[in-house]
Amino acid sequence: xxxxxxxxxxxxxxxxxxxxxxxxxxxxxxxxxxxxxxxxxxxxxxxxxxxxxxxxxxxxxxxxxxxxxxxxxxxxxxxxxxxxxxxxxxxxxxxxxxxxxxxxxxxxxxxxxxxxxxxxxxxxxxxxxxxxxxxxxxxxxxxxxxxxxxxxxxxxxxxxxxxxxxxxxxxxxxxxxxxxxxxxxxxxxxxxxxxxxxxxxxxxxxxxxxxxxxxxxxxxxxxxxxxxxxxxxxxxxxxxxxxxxxxxxxxxxxxxxxxxxxxxxxxxx
Amino acid sequence: xxxxxxxxxxxxxxxxxxxxxxxxxxxxxxxxxxxxxxxxxxxxxxxxxxxxxxxxxxxxxxxxxxxxxxxxxxxxxxxxxxxxxxxxxxxxxxxxxxxxxxxxxxxxxxxxxxxxxxxxxxxxxxxxxxxxxxxxxxxxxxxxxxxxxxxxxxxxxxxxxxxxxxxxxxxxxxxxxxxxxxxxxxxxxxxxxxxxxxxxxxxxxxxxxxxxxxxxxxxxxxxxxxxxxxxxxxxxxxxxxxxxxxxxxxxxxxxxxxxxxxxxxxxxxxxxxxxxxxxxxxxxxxxxxxxxxxxxxxxxxxxxxxxxxxxxxxxxxxxxxxxxxxxxxxxxxxxxxxxxxxxxxxxxxxxxxxxxxxxxxxxxxxxxxxxxxxxxxxxxxxxxxxxxxxxxxxxxxxxxxxx
Numbered sequence: 270x271x272x273x274x275x276x277x278x279x280x281x282x283x284x285x286x287x288x289x290x291x292x293x294x295x296x297x298x299x300x301x302x303x304x305x306x307x308x309x310x311x312x313x314x315x316x317x318x319x320x321x322x323x324x325x326x327x328x329x330x331x332x333x334x335x336x337x338x339x340x341x342x343x344x345x346x347x348x349x350x351x352x353x354x355x356x357x358x359x360x361x362x363x364x365x366x367x368x369x370x371x372x373x374x375x376x377x378x379x380x381x382x383x384x385x386x387x388x389x390x391x392x393x394x395x396x397x398x399x400x401x402x403x404x405x406x407x408x409x410x411x412x413x414x415x416x417x418x419x420x421x422x423x424x425x426x427x428x429x430x431x432x433x434x435x436x437x438x439x440x441x442x443x444x445x446x447x448x449x450x451x452x453x454x455x456x457x458x459x460x461x462x463x464x465x466x467x468x469x470x471x472x473x474x475x476x477x478x479x480x481x482x483x484x485x486x487x488x489x490x491x492x493x494x495x496x497x498x499x500x501x502x503x504x505x506x507x508x509x510x511x512x513x514x515x516x517x518x519x520x521x522x523x524x525x526x527x528x529x530x531x532x533x534x535x536x537x538x
Numbered sequence: 539x540x541x542x543x544x545x546x547x548x549x550x551x552x553x554x555x556x557x558x559x560x561x562x563x564x565x566x567x568x569x570x571x572x573x574x575x576x577x578x579x580x581x582x583x584x585x586x587x588x589x590x591x592x593x594x595x596x597x598x599x600x601x602x603x604x605x606x607x608x609x610x611x612x613x614x615x616x617x618x619x620x621x622x623x624x625x626x627x628x629x630x631x632x633x634x635x636x637x638x639x640x641x642x643x644x645x646x647x648x649x650x651x652x653x654x655x656x657x658x659x660x661x662x663x664x665x666x667x668x669x670x671x672x673x674x675x676x677x678x679x680x681x682x683x684x685x686x687x688x689x690x691x692x693x694x695x696x697x698x699x700x701x702x703x704x705x706x707x708x709x710x711x712x713x714x715x716x717x718x719x720x721x722x723x724x725x726x727x728x729x730x731x732x733x734x735x736x737x738x739x740x741x742x743x744x745x746x747x748x749x750x751x752x753x754x755x756x757x758x759x760x761x762x763x764x765x766x767x768x769x770x771x772x773x774x775x776x777x778x779x780x781x782x783x784x785x786x787x788x789x790x791x792x793x794x795x796x797x798x799x800x801x802x803x804x805x806x807x808x809x810x811x812x813x814x815x816x817x818x819x820x821x822x823x824x825x826x827x828x829x830x831x832x833x834x835x836x837x838x839x840x841x842x843x844x845x846x847x848x849x850x851x852x853x854x855x856x857x858x859x860x861x862x863x864x865x866x867x868x869x870x871x872x873x874x875x876x877x878x879x880x881x882x883x884x885x886x887x888x889x890x891x892x893x894x895x896x897x898x899x900x901x902x903x904x905x906x907x908x909x910x911x912x913x914x915x916x917x918x919x920x921x922x923x924x925x926x927x928x929x930x931x932x933x934x935x936x937x938x939x940x941x
Contacts, residue, residue, distance in 0.1 A: 327721045431565075449728055
């Protein structure tokens with residue numbers, strides 16, 4: 270059983286809802302990322318999603334696009350992202366790490382080399398935005414052989430047939446993109462999410478993480494009531510962007526936001 | 539046992555040309571491309587749809603476009619008989635409208651009310667804005683901020699036609715970034731919006747669909763060549779950015795093994811400088827914008843910035859069918875620098891009184907090299923994919939002239 274599957278099984282048993290923060294590796298600097306990952310765990314993160322910078326992030330809104338650009342400016346790459354995970358793993362063997370990015374850097378490294386290197390670094394899951402199940406068979410098979418889950422996205426317009434397909438090829442958890450749009454979109458409708466989750470639950474037993482458009486503790490709480498995990502990205506990266514002259518401030522503000530989300534998600538009623 | 543046949547039949551049912559093509563897109567877009575694929579499969583064999591398309595080709599685009607025997611240029615170069623396929627004479631001045639007129643008819647039948655497009659040189663943007671104006675549909679065109687500056691005239695044309703032109707400021711601010719932004723728009727407005735991709739690239743079914751609409755070029759050229767010269771051509775030549783004019787010319791000839799197919803990429807400042815747009819000549823396979831194809835990328839798989847004097851060729855990828863034709867050796871791909879393209883531009887202008895687009899000038903420049911090496915009884919068809927009016931500003935500036 271993968272580290273992700275084990276964790277989610279524990280959470281489900283205890284009724285704990287997972288908090289999954291997303292930051293881009295190497296944004297704003299290489300040095301910022303590992304201490305930030307540890308701080309996020311201390312603030313209540315259960316899984317960490319690490320964005321792999323890509324030159325053409327087609328599914329991302331402006332906030333994450335700019336994070337990618339900042340990281341690429343100092344040559345952050347998939348290889349260096351794996352180094353970051355290794356470094357994080359020297360003092361944390363417990364918190365699952367999921368890489369989120371685009372297919373081409375993985376393709377350039379080669380699926381087999383990537384699966385090997387990712388396992389060695391301590392990666393638990395890989396979410397490739399532009400690799401739908403139709404094209405993911407080879408990559409998913411190799412990742413699974415190295416104890417890594419290939420995580421797939423579900424969208425508001427995914428049909429029951431597609432949900433079943435994701436259930437077959439995906440593992441770890443499914444990531445429900447709660448709005449039609451790019452990351453950081455501003456119009457999350459929780460009643461829509463609620464309706465869609467009924468559809469999703471009817472077609473898969475896999476845990477469901479919900480992301481896109483979750484910006485504050487209040488929304489996190491509502492979403493935690495619907496899914497198994499809450500993913501928050503652009504709201505955190507905005508803090509980095511607002512504090513480019515002071516990474517310490519960024520770190521503090523991100524930690525505070527996560528703590529408030531954790532508190533809200535854990536409070537009943 | 540499966541039956542083998544000699545006839546070319548690509549892509550497969552999942553949109554693959556060998557390892558190339560495919561469906562590399564975010565989940566939200568899957569229902570949209572599935573819906574499009576169904577409509578495309580249905581209407582491409584629907585006599586009523588095809589009759590409407592033919593009628594528009596004839597009366598709105600002005601087809602068939604002539605196959606012109608460039609006799610003076612032929613004499614001057616002293617080799618192959620040079621024939622120009624005059625796509626520059628189409629309405630809006632380039633081959634792009636063959637595709638937009640086809641896609642908008644599909645959009646209409648699918649009940650879409652909003653059209654988006656990306657554009658580099660602005661020709662596809664103009665061709666899209668044109669068909670939207672004709673049908674009264676809302677049109678948004680994404681264009682790299684750099685291209686907005688170097689193709690001002692086309693920006694104004696699109697605006698006159700009622701389109702909203704969005705200058706894209708991210709990344710390298712050229713065609714690839716315009717594509718990224720168009721894809722973001724499509725993800726956000728997927729229910730109402732039809733994305734008219736301008737070249738034979740992107741997720742399936744776009745590469746095959748755009749090819750099918752553009753194949754009118756090759757079908758006509760074949761018939762015209764047989765009628766005028768009594769035989770098939772010996773070689774076909776076309777410039778390649780995404781490669782839609784080239785695949786449109788090549789496709790009906792793929793099974794004619796004796797006809798050489800040659801695509802001309804943009805070598806920019808020279809392949810050796812790294813400042814070029816020639817993925818087939820100097821790149822390697824990767825995944826971008828919905829398909830697997832030859833790309834310009836670094837060792838980490840990040841897309842690198844491209845360069846070409848012509849905005850329409852300034853793109854790091856290429857249509858996946860060209861990648862396949864390269865790998866199986868059916869087509870040959872060469873490159874022409876900015877300086878050579880300018881020579882080709884002047885050559886055709888002076889010898890035949892036809893001012894070609896800078897994109898097409900790459901094919902003209904290769905004609906200068908290729909024609910003299912061929913026999914006088916051989917036929918070379920060169921695709922004159924667009925006219926040069928839009929490039930007056932770029933050319934004048936390059937030659938230090940104020941207009």
